[in-house]
Amino acid sequence: MDVKEAVKTAIQHVTDLFELDTNSNVGLEEVEYTDHPAGWYITVGFSRPWDHQRQGIGSALQPMQPKRQYRVVKILEDGEIKSVKIREQDA
Template sequence: MDVKQAVSKAKRYLAEVFSDEEISDIRLEEVEYDQVDKTWLITLGFLQPDVEMPVDRALRRTSLHRPVRHSYKLVKIPENDNDVPSIKTRILGEP
């Protein structure tokens, strides 16, 4: 599997797992290949509604304002199709 295939697979997997959470704008942030584990480590960023952020009611009614949270996930895509991919939260500034 080449890097483009791994990234495409990671984006599809992330979208499927989070399909009920209204994520959008999935973007590639980082790619690394782990030679030892034979896995692709792919960091993806995306937007999702922020239910914790208080929003003024007047702003909430406008289509120009939609509270979002930038999230980052590390998706591990194994070379072996029999192995299950994994997703972990990626905090910026941490390896």
């Protein structure tokens, strides 16, 4: 499995897995290849409906910048998805 196939598979899997949440802004964040076991760590970012928070009176005049959720999908060379984990956000 090449990197483009791995990315498409990861994004589709995250989209399908979290479809009930009506997520938005789904996209590729990071890609890492690993030798043991051979495969890919693909980080997919997205925003959930509750990540669109507005605070205060002046916030209505400012564009919303939703928080991002991140999931790391482990995909083996043969296309098998081994895991989907939450990526801790940087402090």
